[in-house]
Amino acid sequence: MKFKVNDFVLVLDENLSGHIKSIAGNTISIETIDGFLLDFEAEELVKDTSKSDFSTGVFSHKSLSSVLDEKEKPGRRKSVRVKPKERFEPTMEVDLHINQLVKSSRGMSNHDMLTTQLDTARYKLDWAISKRIQKIVFIHGVGEGVLKMELEYLFGRYNNVKYYDANYQKYGLGATEVYIYQNVSAN
Secondary structure, three states, X not given: OOOOOOOEEEEOOOOEEEEEEXXXXXXXXXXXXXXXXXXXXXXXXXXXXXXXXXXOOEOOHHHHHHHHHHXXXXXXXXXXXXXXXHHOOOOEEEEOOHHHHOOXXXXXXHHHHHHHHHHHHHHHHHHHHHOOOOEEEEEOOOOOOHHHHHHHHHHHXXXXXXXXXXXXXXXXXXXXXXXEOOOOOOO
């Protein structure tokens, strides 16, 4: 769009308008209704071709609507798609391998290790219930199945959880997923 000195223009993205006082390349100086001289790039301005009253700042409805139409053209929105597999991913993982829980298992009996693992599982489950987390995966490994059996006994003592083998593709046979039913209380 070609601008000339004394053209009346509207500023995009701002509530400003005025007459062009000077043009230097792509930079255009306008004098606002309040008498301020401001510089803008040519692409920031729109010529107001309708009759407007500079002294009062009143613009015709047509010129204002043309600017608003230009500003409010809907762009294509990108929707964020959640893949079906990710939708059902657990929100919390707890690795119960003993080397993840203590610095060194040297000197610990099998009973001590199992107790540490079960205490950790109980603590994490209680914490998840208090934080209203719905799914937890406890990674226990395959081994002889003693930890898995003890975990199932522990989970069975909670009346608001169900447990089942975790995703085989991701964890193999060595993990149990716990789903926590959240109590919805009416206030």
